[in-house]
Structures are given as C-alpha cells and as structure tokens.
Amino acid sequence: MLVLLAGGLSTVFSQSVQLKFHNAFVITAMVVCVYVSSGNSGVISFGHVSFVAIGAFAAGLFSMKAQQKGAVFNDLFPFIKDNHLGNLATLILAAALGGLYALVVGIALVRLNGLSAGIATFAVLGITRNVLRNWTKVGPGAKSIPGVEETTGLTQALMALILCIVVAYIYQRSAAGRRLRATREDAIAAQGVGIRIYRERLIAFTLSGAMAGFVGAVYVHFLGSVSTDQVYLDLTFLVLAMLVVGGVDSLWGATLGGLSISFINTLLSEGEKGLSLFRQKFTLPTSSSGIILAALMAIVLLTRPKGLANGREFGLRGFRRRDSI
Amino acid sequence: MTERPGSLHATALSRTYAGVRALEGVTITVRRHEVIGLIGPNGAGKSTLVNLLSGFDFPTSGSVMLEGFDITTWSAHRRVRSGLVRTFQHGHAFPGLTARENIEVAALGTGAARGVAARRATELLELMGLADHSNAEAATLPHGDERLLGVARALATMPKFVLLDEPAAGLNEDEISAFADIIKLVRDERNAGILLIEHNVPLVLGVCDRIHVLDQGETLAEGSPTEIRNHPAVADAYLGATAG
Amino acid sequence: MRYVQYFIDAVALGSLYSLVALGIGLIFGVMRLINLAQGELLMVGGYTLFATNGWSVFVRVPLVLLVIVGLALLMERAFRRLRSAAPATMLVMTFAVSFLLRSIAQKRWSAQGKSMNIFSGLSHAFTVGQLRIRYVTLVSIAVGGVLLLGVNLFLNRTDIGLQMRAVASDRRIAQALGVRTNRVVVTAFALSGVLATAALLLFVPQRPTVTPDFGLQIAIVALIGVVVGGMDRLAPATFGGFSIGFANSMVFSLLPTGQRVFLDSVLYGLVIIVLLLRPQGLFQRERQTTRV
Ligand SMILES: Nc1ncnc2c1ncn2[C@@H]1O[C@H](COP(=O)(O)OP(=O)(O)OP(=O)(O)O)[C@@H](O)[C@H]1O
Ligand SMILES: [Mg+2]
Numbered sequence: 001m002l003v004l005l006a007g008g009l010s011t012v013f014s015q016s017v018q019l020k021f022h023n024a025f026v027i028t029a030m031v032v033c034v035y036v037s038s039g040n041s042g043v044i045s046f047g048h049v050s051f052v053a054i055g056a057f058a059a060g061l062f063s064m065k066a067q068q069k070g071a072v073f074n075d076l077f078p079f080i081k082d083n084h085l086g087n088l089a090t091l092i093l094a095a096a097l098g099g100l101y102a103l104v105v106g107i108a109l110v111r112l113n114g115l116s117a118g119i120a121t122f123a124v125l126g127i128t129r130n131v132l133r134n135w136t137k138v139g140p141g142a143k144s145i146p147g148v149e150e151t152t153g154l155t156q157a158l159m160a161l162i163l164c165i166v167v168a169y170i171y172q173r174s175a176a177g178r179r180l181r182a183t184r185e186d187a188i189a190a191q192g193v194g195i196r197i198y199r200e201r202l203i204a205f206t207l208s209g210a211m212a213g214f215v216g217a218v219y220v221h222f223l224g225s226v227s228t229d230q231v232y233l234d235l236t237f238l239v240l241a242m243l244v245v246g247g248v249d250s251l252w253g254a255t256l257g258g259l260s261i262s263f264i265n266t267l268l269s270e271g272e273k274g275l276s277l278f279r280q281k282f283t284l285p286t287s288s289s290g291i292i293l294a295a296l297m298a299i300v301l302l303t304r305p306k307g308l309a310n311g312r313e314f315g316l317r318g319f320r321r322r323d324s325i
Numbered sequence: 326m327t328e329r330p331g332s333l334h335a336t337a338l339s340r341t342y343a344g345v346r347a348l349e350g351v352t353i354t355v356r357r358h359e360v361i362g363l364i365g366p367n368g369a370g371k372s373t374l375v376n377l378l379s380g381f382d383f384p385t386s387g388s389v390m391l392e393g394f395d396i397t398t399w400s401a402h403r404r405v406r407s408g409l410v411r412t413f414q415h416g417h418a419f420p421g422l423t424a425r426e427n428i429e430v431a432a433l434g435t436g437a438a439r440g441v442a443a444r445r446a447t448e449l450l451e452l453m454g455l456a457d458h459s460n461a462e463a464a465t466l467p468h469g470d471e472r473l474l475g476v477a478r479a480l481a482t483m484p485k486f487v488l489l490d491e492p493a494a495g496l497n498e499d500e501i502s503a504f505a506d507i508i509k510l511v512r513d514e515r516n517a518g519i520l521l522i523e524h525n526v527p528l529v530l531g532v533c534d535r536i537h538v539l540d541q542g543e544t545l546a547e548g549s550p551t552e553i554r555n556h557p558a559v560a561d562a563y564l565g566a567t568a569g
Numbered sequence: 570m571r572y573v574q575y576f577i578d579a580v581a582l583g584s585l586y587s588l589v590a591l592g593i594g595l596i597f598g599v600m601r602l603i604n605l606a607q608g609e610l611l612m613v614g615g616y617t618l619f620a621t622n623g624w625s626v627f628v629r630v631p632l633v634l635l636v637i638v639g640l641a642l643l644m645e646r647a648f649r650r651l652r653s654a655a656p657a658t659m660l661v662m663t664f665a666v667s668f669l670l671r672s673i674a675q676k677r678w679s680a681q682g683k684s685m686n687i688f689s690g691l692s693h694a695f696t697v698g699q700l701r702i703r704y705v706t707l708v709s710i711a712v713g714g715v716l717l718l719g720v721n722l723f724l725n726r727t728d729i730g731l732q733m734r735a736v737a738s739d740r741r742i743a744q745a746l747g748v749r750t751n752r753v754v755v756t757a758f759a760l761s762g763v764l765a766t767a768a769l770l771l772f773v774p775q776r777p778t779v780t781p782d783f784g785l786q787i788a789i790v791a792l793i794g795v796v797v798g799g800m801d802r803l804a805p806a807t808f809g810g811f812s813i814g815f816a817n818s819m820v821f822s823l824l825p826t827g828q829r830v831f832l833d834s835v836l837y838g839l840v841i842i843v844l845l846l847r848p849q850g851l852f853q854r855e856r857q858t859t860r861v
Contacts, residue, residue: 044657108845114656115603116848119796122789123837123844130833175433175442182430185419188381188861192417193431194405194482233785237664244661290672298647298665305654372861381861413861 020266022157026222028258029164029215030235031242035254036168036208038243040177041201042184043113046236047105047121050128051209053231054101055094055216057132060145060226063090068147075136087151091217098213099206106205111198125236133228144227145220152222160218164211168251169314171207180204184249238265245300247307252314257307261297268292331392332356333409333486333518338377338387340370347373349542350387355486355518360508362533362550363522369539371522372414375488378520379411380404391486406435408485412475412492414522418463424474425450425459431481442481449477452507454500469495473504480511486518487511493523501525505532530554570699575822581706583815584713588768589791590810591720592761594803597795598737599750599757600652602659606644606667608788610637610765611772613670615779616678618685618769629687634766641762645755667785674781682778692774705774716767717807720760724803729756737803790817797843799850808852813840 034048061069061076062085069081085093109120132139152160171177180200183190187197220226238261246257268289284292304310333355340348348370355361363371376382378389380401388397391409399407419427425446432442450456453473458466463474472492479487493504505528511517523529529536529550536553538545546556553559589607596604614637621629647666651659691705724730729752735743736753744750772787791810798809813836820835843851 044660108841112844112848115796115800116844119793120841120844122793123840126837127834130831130837134830175439178426178430179433182419182422182434185421186417189413189417189419189478190434191381191401192379192405192411192413193434193478194402194410195430195434196402237668241661241664244657248655248657285676287672287676291669291676294665294669294672298662298669301654301658301662301665302647302650305651305658307658376861 020270021263022152022154022222024259024262024266025157025161026152026215026219027239027242027262028255029161029218030212030239031246031254031258032161032164032168032251033208033212033215034239034243035248035251036171036211037201037204039248039251039254040172040180040184040204042249043110043201044118044240045121045205046118046240047109047124048208048212049231049236049239050105050125051098051102051212052216052219052235053128053132053228055098055213056220056226056231057139057145057216058097058213059090059094059217060148060220061140062093063087063149063221064145064147072143072146073136073140075141077137080138087149087221090221091214094217095210095214098216099210101213102209103202103206106202106209110201110205125232129228129232140227142228144225144230146225148220148224148226150221150224152218156218157222160215164215165251165255167207167211168254171204172251176200176203241297245297245307247309247311249307250309250311250313252312253307253309255314256309260308261293264296265289265293332390333378333392333520334390335374335378336388336390338374338384338389340373340377340382341385346542348377348384351539351542351544353537353544355520357485357518358512358516359535360512360519360521360533362529362536363520363539364524364526364529364536365539365545368541370542371539372490373542374539375411375490375520375522379409379488381411402434405482405484408483409488410479410482410484410486411488412472412479412490414490414494416468416471416475418466418471418474418478420464421462423460423462424455424466424470424477427463427474428477428481431478432483435482445481449480452480452510453477454503467495469497469500472496476507480515484517486520488520488522490522491524492521493525493528501528504528508532574700575819577700577702577706578822579815579818581709582818583811583813584709585768585771586787586791586794586814586817587807587811588713588716588764588771589787590795590798590813591717591803591807592764592768593788593792593795593810594800594806595720595733595757595761595764597800597806598803599733599740599754600648601656602648602651603656603663603792604644604648604761605660605663605785605788605792606670607761607765607791608784608786609667609670610640610762610784611769611787612674612779612781612784613637613640614766614769615685615773615783616674616683618687618773619678619683619779622684622686626687630770633769634763637766637769638759638762641758641765642755645758649751649754667788671781671785678781680781682780684778685773686777687770687773689774703774705771709771712767712771716764720764720803723760729753733757790814793840797840797851799853801850801853805850805852809850812851 030052034045038045061080062083066082066084069076105124109117112120133142172181179195183195183197183200190197242257242261243254245261247253268284271284272286272289274283300308335351335353338348338351351374363374365371373382377384380399384397388395390396391407396404419430422430428446428449429442432445437445450459453476455470455473455477458470463471466474472495476489476492493501496504508519508521509532512519521533533550535548536550537547538553538559546553546559593604593607596602614633617633617636618629621632644666648659648662651662691708692703694701694703724734732748733753733756735748736750740750790813794810794813795806798812799805816839817836821829821832824832
C-alpha cells in the first residue's frame with residue numbers, strides 16, 4: 001500500500017515536492033518507534049527523541065570524512081574524529097547505540113508510571129540535548145554537523161518505514177508483546193498471572209530505542225546536516241501528537257497519524273513557498289502552516305478523541321474492528 | 326518453623342493498616358490435593374489473607390512458606406511462576422481482551438509458547454462453560470462469567486496452589502453445583518491445593534475438606550465441615566444467620 | 570554572606586515558579602488536565618505589554634489581566650469537550666493549543682524578541698551590608714506569599730472554593746451531590762489566569778523580552794516542578810514549583826562558571842533521582858498503595 005502511495009504521489013507532485021515526502025516516511029517511522037514502547041505499554045515517553053538524536057549524531061559524525069572532522073570539530077575524542085563509516089555501517093551503529101542507551105535509561109526508568117514516567121523521560125531528553133550541545137568531545141556543540149552523505153532517498157526512507165512497521169507488528173504479535181499489552185489493560189491482573197511488568201517494559205523500551213536510533217541515522221542521511229535543535233522539543237511534541245491523533249493503541253493508528261499529519265505538514269510548508277498541484281498554483285500566506293496544522297490536530301482530537309484509527313488494527317485479512325493482543 | 330514440603334503454609338500472619346488490625350496472628354496450611362474453605366463475615370480479613378499469601382500485600386509480621394521456601398517477601402509474579410496463583414474478588418479481567426485472549430495471555434505470562442497457550446485456552450473455556458463467550462470482550466461479560474473467567478485464567482498458569490476469592494458470587498444454583506464439580510476436578514486431576522473464599526454455606530460445606538473461620542482478623546475455628554457446622558461460636562458469628 | 574545572597578535570589582525565583590505551578594495544579598485538580606498551554610497565557614500577556622509600551626500602568630495592568638483571564642476562559646471552552654477523554658489525548662490537545670498560539674504569535678510578531686517594559690523601577694537594587702537585593706526580589710516573595718495565602722483562603726473559606734476541593738477529590742461524586750462542575754472549572758481557569766498575570770509581571774524584570782516560546786519554557790519548568798512535588802494535591806504541587814525554581818537558581822549560583830552550561834543536566838538529573846525515590850511526589854505524605 002505504501003508503495004502504491006509513493007507511486008501515486010510521484011504522479012501528482014513535482015520532483016522537489018516529492019523529495020520532501022521522504023521526510024514524511026522517516027517521521028512516521030519515528031512515530032512507530034514510540035508506539036512500540038508507549039503504545040503497547042500505555043506509559044507515555046517524552047524521551048524517545050533522545051534515541052533518535054543519539055542515532056542521528058553518531059551516524060552524522062561517523063559518515064563525515066576524517067580530515068573534514070578535524071577541521072570543524074577538533075575537540076572530538078580521537079576514535080570519533082579519526083574513523084569514517086559507510087551508509088549501512090552508520091545505520092547499524094546507530095541502532096546499536098540507540099538500543100544500548102535505551103537499555104541503560106530503561107533499567108532506571110521503566111519502573112515509573114504515568115506522569116512521573118513522562119517527566120523522567122523528558123528529563124532524559126533534556127540531559128541528552130544539554131550534553132550533546134556542550135560536551136564537544138562527543139558532539140558538535142552549538143554548531144550543526146555539515147555535509148552528511150544524503151543516502152536517504154525514496155528507497156531508503158520507505159524501506160526504513162516498512163522495516164519499522166514489520167518489526168513493530170512482529171513484536172506486538174509475539175508472546176512478549178502480548179504480555180506487555182496485558183499489563184496496559186490491567187497491571188494488577190497482569191501480575192496476578194505471573195507477568196513481570198518491569199521486564200516486559202524494558203524489552204519494549206530497548207527495542208524501540210534501537211529502532212529510534214536507526215531511524216535517527218536514516219533521518220540524518222536525509223537531512224544532510226543536523227543540529228541539536230532539530231532533534232529536541234518540536235520533534236518530540238510533533239511525534240507524540242501524531243501518535244495520539246492517529247490513535248495510541250494500535251500500530252495502524254501510529255502509522256496513519258504519522259503519515260497523514262506529516263504529509264499535510266509537508267504540503268502546507270511547501271504551500272507557503274507556492275505549490276503546483278494538478279498544474280494549479282497555490283500559495284499560502286507565510287508562516288500560516290503551523291496555525292493550520294495545529295487547528296487541524298485540535299479538530300481531530302475534539303471530534304475523534306480516540307484518534308483517527310479508533311482502535312482498528314492492521315491484520316492479515318484487512319482491518320480488525322477491535323484492537324487486540 | 327516446621328517445613329512442610331508440598332504445602333503452602335503461613336505462620337502467625339498479621340497485617341495492620343494505619344493502626345487498624347485487618348489480620349492478627351493467623352496460621353493456616355493448604356496442602357496439595359486439598360480444598361480449604363475460608364469463611365467469615367464481611368471485613369473479617371479473608372481478602373487480606375489472600376493478598377498476603379499471593380504477594381499483593383505484605384505482612385506486618387509473620388511468614389509465608391511455599392514448599393519449603395520462605396516466600397514472604399517475594400513479588401506476586403514470582404509466586405505465580407512458582408505455582409501459587411489467585412483470583413480477585415473484584416474482577417480484574419483484562420477488559421479490552423476477549424475471554425480467550427485473557428486465558429492465553431495468562432499462559433504466556435508463565436512462559437508457555439503460543440501454541441500451548443492457545444490449546445490451554447480452548448480446554449479451559451470448555452471446562453468453565455465459557456466456550457460460547459470465547460470471542461466476547463471481557464468487559465461485556467456478566468459478573469458471574471467474569472469470575473469464572475478469572476478462575477480459568479488462574480488455571481492457565483498451571484498452578485500447584487489456587488486462592489479463589491469469592492469465585493461463585495453471582496452464579497445461580499445450577500451454575501454453583503457445576504462450579505463445585507470443577508473445584509473437585511481441579512483438586513483431583515490437577516492435584517492442586519485450593520483455598521476457597523465463599524459465602525455460600527452449602528457450597529463450602531459440600532466441597533471443602535477442611536474449613537478455616539476468620540472473625541475480625543483472627544482465627545475463630547478450624548476443622549472438618551462437620552466440626553465447623555457444629556461449632557457453637559461459628560454458628561453465632563457467621564453460620565447462624567445464613568444456615569439457620 | 571555569598572550563600573545568603575544565593576538563597577535570597579533562589580527564593581525569589583522559586584516564588585515565581587510557585588505561582589505558575591499553582592495555576593497548573595488548580596486546573597489539574599478540577600479536570601485532571603495538564604495544561605501545557607498555561608505558558609501561552611504569559612506569552613500573550615507579554616505581547617500585550619509590548620503592544621502597550623508607554624501607556625499608563627493603570628491601564629496596562631488591568632488590560633493584561635483581562636486579556637490573560639479571557640484567554641484562559643477560551644481555553645477552558647476548547648478543553649471542555651475532552652473532560653472524559655484519555656489523559657494523553659487531553660495533553661496533546663493542550664499541546665495543539667499551545668502550538669496554535671505560538672504559531673499565531675510567530676506570524677504576527679516573528680521569532681525576534683520584543684521588549685516589554687513595565688515597573689522598570691523594580692529592577693533597581695539596594696544593598697544591605699554585602700547583600701545586593703533587587704526590589705523585584707522582595708516584591709516577588711511578597712506577592713507570591715500573598716497570592717498563595719489568598720488562594721488558600723479562597724479554597725477553604727468560600728463556597729465555590731469548597732466545591733472546587735470537592736470536585737478535585739472526586740468529580741463524579743461531587744457532580745452527583747449537585748456541585749455545578751462547569752462553574753467550578755471555569756473559576757479554576759479564571760484563577761489560574763490571575764496567577765499567570767502576577768507571574769508574568771514579576772518575570773518581566775528578569776526576562777524583559779517576549780518571544781513566541783517565552784511561556785513554553787516557563788510552563789515546562791513549572792510542570793516538571795508540579796509533578797516532582799506531587800500532582801494530586803495543591804500544596805505539594807505548589808511547593809514542587811517553588812523547589813524547581815529554587816533549585817534552578819541555587820544550582821546555577823553554585824556551579825563553577827565554566828560548568829554552568831551543564832545546569833540543565835544537573836537539574837534534570839536531580840529531577841530523575843527525586844522521581845525514582847519518591848514517584849508519588851516529593852511532598853506527598855505516603856505512597857498510595859493500590860488496594861486489591
Ligand atoms: N489496603 C487497605 N487499607 C486499609 N484498610 C484495609 C485495606 N485492605 C483491607 N482493609 C481493611 O481490613 C479489613 C479486612 O478487609 P478484607 O477485605 O480482608 O475483608 P473480607 O473478609 O475480604 O471481607 P468481604 O467479605 O467483604 O470481602 C476491613 O476492615 C478493611 O476495611
Ligand atoms: Mg474480601
């Protein structure tokens with residue numbers, strides 16, 4: 001279906017706009033990452049963009065040529081400064097680092113529930129950004145990482161999204177995924193049948209951290225450069241909003257929310273520059289895209305508080321009405 | 326304390342909530358292949374005792390032994406995986422899951438593979454007479470069926486000891502006698518030890534091997550159904566009103 | 570002496586954040602809603618000050634109060650339909666409102682900071698021995714104290730205050746007993762608007778430029794304080810807001826100058842530690858055990 005969608009888009013929009021839609025696939029992949037942990041466990045995380053950031057920075061720094069790094073980022077630890085990796089290697093490295101970081105964070109934090117969990121993961125995001133921005137031995141400081149190989153075209157963006165959806169689907173149908181979803185339904189009953197909430201949450205958190213690190217790398221290969229502000233508050237809120245607008249409790253909701261909002265977002269911001277659609281030229285007033293997007297999200301939430309998907313889920317035989325384990 | 330392999334054994338359990346004594350020095354043993362009735366008026370401390378035995382609450386003093394291991398401080402899920410499971414007086418079915426999924430996930434919780442879990446669910450739905458409801462969401466089940474689902478879910482963990490907190494509330498006469506048969510079956514075929522909290526006196530007297538009576542947090546009497554039936558204090562405190 | 574100075578400054582910042590925290594806590598109490606858009610009340614008030622630079626304070630202060638309270642009531646209307654929605658839905662709705670208001674501000678005034686000066690006398694300082702005290706410090710502490718006391722009296726001594734506490738402890742039961750929830754919720758939003766106005770006026774001497782993100786920063790810090798203190802009751806939530814402001818200022822003063830860039834990491838680290846040790850809230854008495 002996604003492939004069809006991509007094909008359809010290319011007939012409707014011009015080349016430059018199509019490029020922007022790759023962005024939508026990457027952002028949607030991030031929504032799916034957050035869904036793996038928050039959607040299945042019911043515990044909100046504001047921290048996942050930290051894992052995206054770790055992945056993006058690791059991939060960005062390692063894909064820069066050594067001599068280039070020496071010139072711009074002289075403070076870096078030598079093993080970062082002197083090494084260079086290709087596209088695939090940076091993706092794998094980013095996934096490993098994201099997973100490892102999520103594991104360490106998760107060991108401490110997955111015991112928390114509700115708002116405490118939300119704020120604690122937010123604190124992780126704050127620390128990650130603060131460190132990347134100010135500790136120039138590991139990060140670029142206030143500068144942005146320039147000249148990252150732009151290997152994320154339509155193919156890599158789409159493959160990354162499909163990979164994330166497939167992993168998320170396999171996980172949620174697995175025994176571990178079903179155990180975690182039971183803890184979301186009723187934590188007390190889950191303990192009553194022998195489910196270890198801490199362990200199940202940690203598995204999902206680590207898995208989704210690895211996925212987020214990977215997507216971070218894909219993202220930086222799309223952007224071509226990255227600064228700490230690009231993987232901080234705005235992205236966090238946007239990804240969470242997409243998840244909730246689509247519907248937190250199903251993978252279909254996460255995918256739908258991610259795709260629909262990021263497509264609209266892309267259209268609107270392109271629209272500000274003037275957009276030709278079916279050979280008509282449209283131009284939106286400058287900086288009106290944020291206003292329209294926010295208003296649209298508010299309207300969806302008011303009219304469908306359970307999200308666009310309303311509990312429906314992907315299934316092998318079409319969509320199931322009910323969200324299940 | 327004396328070790329009793331093959332038994333669940335609690336010694337001098339007490340639990341105090343902010344000065345209120347919910348349970349005071351209760352000693353009780355459940356052996357495998359045995360049904361113990363736990364009766365007493367409302368607020369006697371029956372659910373509190375089940376909470377302490379199952380790890381959903383912890384005693385102010387006293388200890389709990391499971392087949393020779395001191396499990397007093399163990400978490401609830403660890404006890405389940407060691408063969409000690411309970412049901413809840415107030416439902417606690419997974420509301421958004423179907424009856425079948427409720428049972429499957431309990432099997433998965435204790436490490437069963439998915440195929441095994443599915444087979445166990447089919448068996449238990451049949452046993453409990455819930456087969457017709459297997460695809461209904463738990464939230465839509467009548468209260469009586471929800472309790473039975475709770476029992477099925479507990480059995481799906483393959484327990485050695487089952488603590489049932491008022492499982493028959495909301496069942497009619499016929500369903501109660503079917504339920505009594507299920508209890509006996511679990512005792513005889515699965516060789517499980519069962520602690521049954523129940524207000525229905527005929528059911529308790531009919532199905533239990535021994536009965537333990539609590540009143541205001543303390544043990545009032547203990548013995549065979551006949552002994553309990555003829556116990557004067559029990560008749561006063563509890564049986565009098567219902568059986569008389 | 571140096572430490573006394575740090576302490577006084579920290580108390581002043583703490584009082585400011587406690588006002589914002591109290592506003593967030595009031596709304597959370599009556600409708601279980603975490604209002605991320607609380608900061609936009611300050612932001613919109615800030616632009617009102619910018620637009621009226623040079624006018625008489627006797628016009629500006631009532632005007633700002635009117636604008637902020639009006640906006641708070643509008644927000645209440647927007648959130649009303651979601652009262653029984655899932656917490657995440659409500660949270661994202663407040664985020665959408667915040668984003669909407671910030672986008673409008675960005676369009677109207679651009680991302681460039683605009684200066685809003687009012688009560689410029691407040692930033693002057695006087696010295697006592699080695700202590701250098703700005704007037705705004707004293708005024709913040711005083712106003713903070715008076716407003717906290719005022720809200721406390723309001724909740725305990727007035728009818729509507731009593732109803733507000735009833736709704737906060739159990740909305741459904743309060744409703745069943747005939748409490749008019751709508752009136753209570755509207756009052757809570759209005760009150761939080763008043764608190765936001767006071768906070769804004771006292772923030773101006775420290776942060777005299779308003780940007781579209783001016784309020785978001787403040788609201789996030791206050792919200793963290795509220796959760797760390799304990800959301801379920803007002804006093805702990807307010808103390809939490811105070812503590813985060815206090816800690817912010819104190820840690821900044823105590824860090825060696827070269828390390829000050831790591832202020833955020835230290836603060837967030839403290840937040841995580843407190844949450845792990847006391848997930849129910851730093852100032853909540855006992856952990857609520859779920860009764861099985
Ligand atoms: N978590 C708790 N906090 C405070 N008091 C409690 C708690 N749990 C139980 N109690 C009190 O302990 C006493 C015993 O309660 P318990 O639920 O064990 O009674 P019960 O015998 O199961 O009664 P019922 O037949 O009504 O189910 C009651 O007075 C109850 O109020
Ligand atoms: Mg009970």
